Amino acid sequence: MLSLQWRKQEREADLPAEIYVPLVDALYADVRSLYIGSSAASLAALLTAWKTGALWLIACAAGIVIVTALRAVDMRAYARIRPRLQTVESIRHWEQRYIFGAAIYAFQLGAWTFMTFYFTDDAFSHLFAFTVTLAYMVGTPGRNFASNRLVRAQIIGEGVPMSAALFYAGGFYYAVFGLCLLPFFVALVFISDRLRNTLLEAVIKGRDISLLANRFDTALNNMPHGLCMFDANQRVVVTNQRFREILGLELEIGQKGQTVRELLLYSVDAGAILRSEVDRLAREIESRLKGKDISGLTILKQDGRTLSLTFQSMAQGGSVVLIEDVTERKSAEARISHLARYDSLTGLPNRMYMREQMEKALVGADSKPVAVMFVDLDQFKQVNDTLGHPRGDVLLRAVADRLRHLVRPSDIVARFGGDEFVVVQTPSSGPEEAAALARRIVATLSDTYEVDGHQVVIGASVGIAMSPRDANAPDHLLKIADMALYWAKADQRGTWRFFEPEMDIRAHARRTMELDLRHALANNAFQVFYQPLFDLKTKRVSTCEALLRWPHALRGMISPAEFIPVAEEMGLIVDLGKWVLTEACRECATWPTDVRVAVNLSANQFRRGNVVKTIEQALAETGLDPSRLEIEITESVLFQDTRATRAILDELRDLGVRLSLDDFGTGYSSLSYLQSLPLNKVKIDRSFLEGLDTGDRALVLLRGIARLSGELGLAVTVEGVETVEQLALIAAEPSVTEAQGWLFAPALPAREVRTLLSSTIPEMLERVA
Ligand code: C2E
Ligand code: CA
Ligand code: CA
Numbered sequence: 145m146l147s148l149q150w151r152k153q154e155r156e157a158d159l160p161a162e163i164y165v166p167l168v169d170a171l172y173a174d175v176r177s178l179y180i181g182s183s184a185a186s187l188a189a190l191l192t193a194w195k196t197g198a199l200w201l202i203a204c205a206a207g208i209v210i211v212t213a214l215r216a217v218d219m220r221a222y223a224r225i226r227p228r229l230q231t232v233e234s235i236r237h238w239e240q241r242y243i244f245g246a247a248i249y250a251f252q253l254g255a256w257t258f259m260t261f262y263f264t265d266d267a268f269s270h271l272f273a274f275t276v277t278l279a280y281m282v283g284t285p286g287r288n289f290a291s292n293r294l295v296r297a298q299i300i301g302e303g304v305p306m307s308a309a310l311f312y313a314g315g316f317y318y319a320v321f322g323l324c325l326l327p328f329f330v331a332l333v334f335i336s337d338r339l340r341n342t343l344l345e346a347v348i349k350g351r352d353i354s355l356l357a358n359r360f361d362t363a364l365n366n367m368p369h370g371l372c373m374f375d376a377n378q379r380v381v382v383t384n385q386r387f388r389e390i391l392g393l394e395l396e397i398g399q400k401g402q403t404v405r406e407l408l409l410y411s412v413d414a415g416a417i418l419r420s421e422v423d424r425l426a427r428e429i430e431s432r433l434k435g436k437d438i439s440g441l442t443i444l445k446q447d448g449r450t451l452s453l454t455f456q457s458m459a460q461g462g463s464v465v466l467i468e469d470v471t472e473r474k475s476a477e478a479r480i481s482h483l484a485r486y487d488s489l490t491g492l493p494n495r496m497y498m499r500e501q502m503e504k505a506l507v508g509a510d511s512k513p514v515a516v517m518f519v520d521l522d523q524f525k526q527v528n529d530t531l532g533h534p535r536g537d538v539l540l541r542a543v544a545d546r547l548r549h550l551v552r553p554s555d556i557v558a559r560f561g562g563d564e565f566v567v568v569q570t571p572s573s574g575p576e577e578a579a580a581l582a583r584r585i586v587a588t589l590s591d592t593y594e595v596d597g598h599q600v601v602i603g604a605s606v607g608i609a610m611s612p613r614d615a616n617a618p619d620h621l622l623k624i625a626d627m628a629l630y631w632a633k634a635d636q637r638g639t640w641r642f643f644e645p646e647m648d649i650r651a652h653a654r655r656t657m658e659l660d661l662r663h664a665l666a667n668n669a670f671q672v673f674y675q676p677l678f679d680l681k682t683k684r685v686s687t688c689e690a691l692l693r694w695p696h697a698l699r700g701m702i703s704p705a706e707f708i709p710v711a712e713e714m715g716l717i718v719d720l721g722k723w724v725l726t727e728a729c730r731e732c733a734t735w736p737t738d739v740r741v742a743v744n745l746s747a748n749q750f751r752r753g754n755v756v757k758t759i760e761q762a763l764a765e766t767g768l769d770p771s772r773l774e775i776e777i778t779e780s781v782l783f784q785d786t787r788a789t790r791a792i793l794d795e796l797r798d799l800g801v802r803l804s805l806d807d808f809g810t811g812y813s814s815l816s817y818l819q820s821l822p823l824n825k826v827k828i829d830r831s832f833l834e835g836l837d838t839g840d841r842a843l844v845l846l847r848g849i850a851r852l853s854g855e856l857g858l859a860v861t862v863e864g865v866e867t868v869e870q871l872a873l874i875a876a877e878p879s880v881t882e883a884q885g886w887l888f889a890p891a892l893p894a895r896e897v898r899t900l901l902s903s904t905i906p907e908m909l910e911r912v913a
Pocket of ligand 2 (some may be wrong): 689744776806
């Protein structure tokens with residue numbers, strides 16, 4: 145397909161238009177030589193007519209004049225019409241016209257020669273006509289080689305009648321003469337072709353070279369880098385526009401032949417470089433051009449912009465220098481490195497950069513004290529939740545500002561993430577100075593903030609670790625400062641604490657407990673004990689509360705108060721609680737049918753486990769009647785998503801399971817719960833009994849709660865009854881329905897509870913006495 149197209153092109157226009165068109169123009173260019181040539185030819189024809197008296201020869205002369213005149217008219221016409229000729233086709237038409245005219249003209253010369261032979265015997269005329277025509281023909285390739293068709297047409301136009309003349313003259317010698325001329329004619333055609341090809345090749349090559357040069361020039365001047373090529377003598381070969389722009393050079397400067405120093409001096413004049421820099425730069429650049437050092441070079445311009453130079457030596461000697469304005473890139477790099485090291489919200493160093501700085505500070509402190517403080521905001525989450533994140537951000541920025549103002553320039557303040565900050569006091573004279581700063585941090589951060597017109601109050605807790613006293617490595621210091629913070633928060637928010645080795649031991653113990661707990665659960669190492677609740681009317685056991693026991697190989701019986709919070713945090717409580725529940729139901733199923741079992745459920749079980757399903761399964765598995773199961777929940781269960789919790793409690797009630805509110809009086813003790821939730825029982829915390837001996841207030845409160853609950857139709861249990869006096873006091877209050885406590889029995893192993901279940905209170909008390 146491609147070759148087909150190419151062939152077609154070759155046939156139609158064997159030359160590119162930009163070469164072909166000027167060639168045709170050249171044919172029409174010279175009218176004068178036409179006049180001179182044809183005047184000479186017509187005079188020669190007239191002379192032969194005059195000498196021989198042959199009339200036909202006069203006609204020949206006239207013919208030459210007429211054709212010349214017509215050609216001259218045509219040439220004028222071409223000159224006139226030329227500006228309107230747009231297409232190669234139209235130009236080709238004019239070429240053909242020219243060839244036609246020139247061929248006729250050549251034929252006339254040939255015809256004249258033939259006629260001198262045909263009409264006369266005059267040897268002079270023969271020689272004269274033959275020579276003139278031949279001379280004209282010999283000049284043809286030189287004049288017209290550009291158009292090979294024109295050359296052929298003229299040679300044939302002259303050659304055929306000339307040869308005819310010789311053959312007409314007859315005889316052996318003339319015939320040989322005629323034959324000998326033929327190769328000569330052919331050679332003329334070849335010469336013309338060769339001339340033409342040579343010319344065209346040169347023209348085309350020249351054109352290609354100038355195209356290439358143009359393209360190269362365009363590329364050079366449109367590249368974003370400045371470029372300067374030096375020869376082996378370190379003189380400029382070429383520079384591009386960008387190069388001159390960057391160095392402030394005029395067009396004529398930065399051309400061939402200049403030296404590095406000259407370029408630099410021009411650049412000084414243009415105000416781009418400082419004069420004092422020239423010597424150094426010239427030395428640096430020259431050593432690189434010599435190939436001694438090919439590392440890049442950075443130049444700071446007078447206007448503050450940064451240039452980066454790279455050097456590339458060339459195989460044939462000399463080098464190319466690329467010059468780039470890297471100001472923007474440099475500042476972007478600086479910005480990125482700032483982003484990587486600073487917190488974008490507060491502008492404080494981030495965790496990573498702070499660690500770096502801490503490392504430096506610790507090395508610099510040279511075993512003098514450094515205090516590392518972990519600062520955590522109290523109630524920040526609430527602010528974020530109620531006022532929204534944008535205002536939370538404003539608050540964090542305000543906190544960062546206050547911290548910044550609290551410390552000395554040598555100290556470090558960083559944002560560790562979220563609402564955690566780290567302050568490093570370096571150098572620190574010791575714990576007193578650290579404590580003073582911690583106190584100021586707590587006080588300053590606890591001052592009221594104004595956020596978008598809202599008055600916001602938050603607190604702060606601080607954990608402090610001292611180097612070298614507590615630790616030396618940054619990570620270790622941060623870890624134990626965090627540990628101290630944990631204790632500060634557990635203690636009482638809005639305070640500060642130093643790290644103590646005890647904390648580490650406790651943390652360690654806690655980790656050990658976590659491991660042990662997992663192990664115990666996997667190995668079924670737990671037991672359920674049961675503590676009876678006595679009905680004060682019937683004087684008999686009405687319910688037994690299931691209480692978890694963990695007999696530990698090394699530590700003896702571990703209190704659930706100790707390990708249940710850990711199990712909750714680890715999420716183990718869901719599986720553990722399920723096990724207790726099933727165990728308790730199974731045990732209860734063996735008891736007399738009027739005795740219930742009470743099982744404690746923690747808030748986490750509500751949050752993470754599917755409580756209803758777990759209870760249903762336990763009941764189904766053990767065959768226990770739902771009405772014999774009591775679930776004890778504390779108020780903390782109710783703090784969670786109340787709607788979801790309510791739905792669960794309703795489902796449990798629908799199942800027929802009873803619900804008790806445990807530890808009432810220790811938490812919020814919201815009376816509204818008593819009324820709004822599907823409760824069956826309230827268990828009044830034993831802390832009320834502790835107060836009974838010392839004053840009436842506790843008793844009044846206890847009675848109040850008991851009566852209110854009673855009126856709402858709830859059973860009332862008083863927990864923690866340890867003395868007969870306490871029993872007497874609560875028994876005097878008719879709304880109290882049950883009592884639980886060591887006075888009757890502690891939590892007992894299942895086996896012992898079974899024997900006890902038929903006991904009444906008097907028997908129980910006897911046993912205690
Ligand atoms: P709680 O539900 O308030 O359980 C009553 C706690 O008071 C039990 O402690 C019990 O042994 C103790 N107690 C009973 N009578 C007296 C008394 O006269 N005087 C004093 N001073 N204490 C008495 P225990 O067994 O150590 O349980 C502590 C807490 O652990 C329980 O408090 C309960 O919140 C939790 N717990 C126990 N077992 C489980 C369980 O299986 N699941 C869940 N989620 N929590 C449990
Ligand atoms: Ca309980
Ligand atoms: Ca309780």
